[in-house]
Each structure stands twice: as C-alpha cells, then as structure tokens.
Amino acid sequence: MTATTGTDDDRGGRDGEDDRAALARLLPPAAGFALPPGRHEHHRERLMHQIDHDTAAASAAPAAPAKDRASARPRLLRPSFLAPVTALALAGALVAGYSAQGGGQAPAQAGTGASASERAGHAQPVALVLNRISDAAAKSDAGPVRDDQFVYVRSQVQDGDLTGGTLVTGPLAEREIWYAQKPGPQKKLGQIRQDGETFPINAELGDTDGTREGVNRPTYRWLAALPTDPQRLLDHLTALTPESDTQEHAQAVFDQIGHLIRETVLPPETAAALYKAAALIPGVTEAPGAVDAVGRKGVGIARVDARYSWRSEWVFDPETLAYLGSRTFLTADTEIGGKGALLSADAVVKRDVVDEAGVRPQD
Numbered sequence: 001m002t003a004t005t006g007t008d009d010d011r012g013g014r015d016g017e018d019d020r021a022a023l024a025r026l027l028p029p030a031a032g033f034a035l036p037p038g039r040h041e042h043h044r045e046r047l048m049h050q051i052d053h054d055t056a057a058a059s060a061a062p063a064a065p066a067k068d069r070a071s072a073r074p075r076l077l078r079p080s081f082l083a084p085v086t087a088l089a090l091a092g093a094l095v096a097g098y099s100a101q102g103g104g105q106a107p108a109q110a111g112t113g114a115s116a117s118e119r120a121g122h123a124q125p126v127a128l129v130l131n132r133i134s135d136a137a138a139k140s141d142a143g144p145v146r147d148d149q150f151v152y153v154r155s156q157v158q159d160g161d162l163t164g165g166t167l168v169t170g171p172l173a174e175r176e177i178w179y180a181q182k183p184g185p186q187k188k189l190g191q192i193r194q195d196g197e198t199f200p201i202n203a204e205l206g207d208t209d210g211t212r213e214g215v216n217r218p219t220y221r222w223l224a225a226l227p228t229d230p231q232r233l234l235d236h237l238t239a240l241t242p243e244s245d246t247q248e249h250a251q252a253v254f255d256q257i258g259h260l261i262r263e264t265v266l267p268p269e270t271a272a273a274l275y276k277a278a279a280l281i282p283g284v285t286e287a288p289g290a291v292d293a294v295g296r297k298g299v300g301i302a303r304v305d306a307r308y309s310w311r312s313e314w315v316f317d318p319e320t321l322a323y324l325g326s327r328t329f330l331t332a333d334t335e336i337g338g339k340g341a342l343l344s345a346d347a348v349v350k351r352d353v354v355d356e357a358g359v360r361p362q363d
Contacts, residue, residue, distance in 0.1 A: 126286050129299060130279040136321040137271035144267070145220035145353050150178040150190060151265045152361055154350040155325070156293050157194075172293065174349075177201070178357040179263070181219045185210030189217055191357040198358065215240040218260055224267040230276035237277070251305035254281050255312055261323050262346065265353060290315045292325025293345035309334055310343060323348060 145151060158172045176193040179201075180186060187210045190201040203211040213222040215237070227233045234253070241256045243249055257278050260266070266274065278284055283303050290300025292315045299321065302313040309332035315324045325347035333339050352361035 126284050126301065127279045129286050130275045130284075130301065133299070133301075133316055133321045134272040134275040137266070137275060138268050140266075140268045140271065142265050142268060142271075143220055143353075144224075145181055145265055147181050147183055147219075147221065148355070149181055150354050150357050151181065151220070151263075152350070152352045152354050153177050153179070153263055153348060154360075155262075156347045156349060158293060158345055176360070177263070178354065179217075179219075180357070181221065183213055183219065183221060185212050186217075187211075193358075215256065218264050220265060220267065223260070223264060223270045226270050226273070228269045228273040230273050230280060233273045234277040234280050246308065248305045248307050250281050250283060251303060251310075251312070254278065254284065254303045258312060258314055258326055261314065262326060262348065265351060287313050290327075292327065293347040294325070296324050296347060298324050304331055 154174065154176045156172055157175050159170050173194060178191045180188065180190045185203075185207070187203045188200050189203065189211060192199055192201055204216055211217050213219040227236055237256060238249070238253050241249070241253045244252055247255075257274055260274060261271075278301065281303065283306075285302055287300025287302035289297060290302070290313045291297050296315065296317075298318050299316040300313050301316070302311055304311045309330055310328055311331050312326065312328045314326050316322065317324055325345070327345040328343040330337050330339055330341045330343065337343075350361065354361050
C-alpha cells in the first residue's frame with residue numbers, strides 16, 4: 001500500500017485545521033449569560049491568532065521523529081490554555097464588555113429598567129419611533145459595497161472580565177474592524193485591531209472549509225438579498241438565530257438585529273425593514289435618555305430579557321436618527337453582578353468602505 005505524503009507546509013496547514021476542529025468539539029456548551037453577537041469577537045480572535053501562531057511555529061521547527069509528533073500537537077489543547085479560553089471567550093465566564101458608562105462612571109438610572117420619562121408615561125409608542133428611524137435609514141446613501149472591498153467600523157468599547165473571581169474593568173479603548181465581503185466560504189474573514197495589536201478574523205470554529213456569508217458573516221450582498229417585508233424578515237432572522245438555554249429567543253433575535261445594525265453597512269431597503277421588524281418583537285420599548293459608551297445621548301430602543309434580568313439598548317442620534325451605539329446592563333442583582341452593572345457598551349465613531357484590510361478610510 002502506498003502512503004500519501006505532502007510537504008511540511010501542507011501537513012502544518014492540515015494540522016492547524018485539525019487542531020481548530022478538535023478545539024471546537026472539546027469546548028463545553030456556554031454556561032451562564034450568553035454574549036451578545038460579536039461581543040466576544042476580540043477575545044475569540046486572540047485565541048485563533050494564538051492557534052495560528054503555535055501552528056506556524058511548529059511547522060517552522062525542525063521535523064521531529066514520527067513518534068514525537070503525536071505528543072507535540074496536543075500542546076495546543078493543554079489545560080492551561082483551554083481553561084482560560086473556555087472561561088474567557090467561548091463558555092460565557094467572560095462577561096465581555098462588562099463596563100462603566102463613559103469610561104468608568106456608574107450609569108445613571110441604569111438599574112431601574114426604565115428612564116424617568118418612561119416611568120412618567122412620556123415614552124412614545126415604539127412602532128412610531130422605529131418607523132421614524134426606518135424612514136431615515138431608507139434615505140441613506142450607504143453602499144453598495146463591492147465583493148472585493150471591506151466594511152470598516154471604528155468604535156469605542158470598554159471590556160471587562162470575571163476570570164479572577166472579581167470584575168476587572170479596563171479603560172475605554174478604540175477597536176477597528178475590517179470585514180471582508182468576498183462571497184463563498186472564507187477562512188480569513190477580515191482583521192481586527194485593538195490594544196495596539198492586530199489579528200486576522202478567522203473562520204468560525206468548526207468551519208474547516210471556511211465560513212460562508214450569512215447571519216454570522218453578513219456581507220453587503222447577503223444583506224441586500226434579505227426580505228424587505230418586516231414580518232418576513234423577522235421570521236427569517238428568527239429562524240436563523242439559534243435557540244439558547246441562557247437567553248430568551250426574542251432577546252437573542254433583538255440582539256442579532258443590533259449586531260447587524262452595529263457591524264455592517266446596510267443597504268437602505270434592508271436597514272428600513274430591520275427597524276420595522278424590530279418593532280414586531282414582543283417587549284421592545286422606547287428608551288428616552290439612552291446614552292452610548294462615550295456618553296452621547298439620543299433616542300433609545302430597548303428590550304429586557306426577563307429570564308436573565310438584562311436590558312439591551314440601542315442609541316440613535318436625536319437629529320439624524322443615525323445609529324450611535326449601544327449598551328447592555330443588569331436590571332436586578334444576579335450572581336455575576338449587581339443591579340445596574342453594565343455588561344457591554346460601544347459607540348461607533350466611523351463606518352466606511354475601504355479596498356484593503358488594515359487601511360483606514362480618509363477622514
């Protein structure tokens with residue numbers, strides 16, 4: 001029988017893919033709070049970068065005897081590496097974005113679950129507010145985005161974690177992301193830059209042949225093909241959003257729409273339909289006086305996950321109704337934090353289209 005052989009580079013590439021697939025199979029299901037879509041992206045990319053770095057280093061090293069190779073590869077899955085990754089990025093022990101509004105200040109009225117004007121009965125019907133936002137979005141001149149381009153999003157974010165048993169909140173930081181728009185399965189989905197470091201955005205765990213465009217990789221072309229009837233669009237996104245034991249499904253759909261709003265360039269027709277679809281989700285309300293991560297006040301849209309006592313808010317410019325940012329905070333004392341503690345906050349500073357990953361748009 002003739003053995004099939006390949007180059008060291010070929011074996012290194014296959015080993016890297018095998019390691020990542022093995023990691024996806026070994027990780028336990030997430031426990032506790034489910035992270036909002038995209039919130040663990042930075043930490044996940046650190047993990048993928050480390051795997052790629054270790055794989056490249058192993059490929060570049062002198063060839064080891066065959067009997068040693070089996071014991072060398074599993075070092076990527078050593079407990080000291082897997083445990084913090086599972087806790088930090090993928091199993092929910094990391095509460096990414098646990099933060100304080102405006103760079104460290106406690107959120108005013110955050111724990112009440114409603115603003116003062118809402119409690120006083122001054123909030124408008126949410127459908128009217130979202131219709132206004134929808135009308136403004138329909139008039140946008142955003143796009144189109146070519147398949148060979150990248151969507152660029154620069155945001156101010158503040159991250160924290162509970163891995164040491166106590167909440168550690170970092171300073172407000174700038175995050176830049178370049179999202180590739182190329183159709184079909186892709187192993188490199190873009191690039192992320194934060195804390196002075198730049199990492200590739202790799203395919204989703206388990207996607208050994210690459211990640212296709214879809215709800216987890218929403219390219220402009222994919223977004224443009226979505227239904228523009230609000231009810232059909234909501235039904236479609238509800239079917240695409242996985243069920244979770246750690247989050248109400250309606251909340252997961254609301255957060256998924258929030259991720260599309262925050263991290264993409266939306267075709268105007270799709271954007272208009274998304275806001276009207278959000279108005280159809282039970283429990284969605286207006287949130288007057290909402291603020292983003294840098295304290296910009298605006299028109300707010302919110303929903304409370306009653307099962308896990310957290311509230312997600314979107315914030316829009318009061319004049320143009322353009323998206324500003326979001327925040328998520330606890331509405332009751334829980335095992336991971338007290339009432340009013342922020343789970344996440346962001347503020348979009350710049351959104352544009354560029355021809356190359358890593359290149360900033362012209363201001």
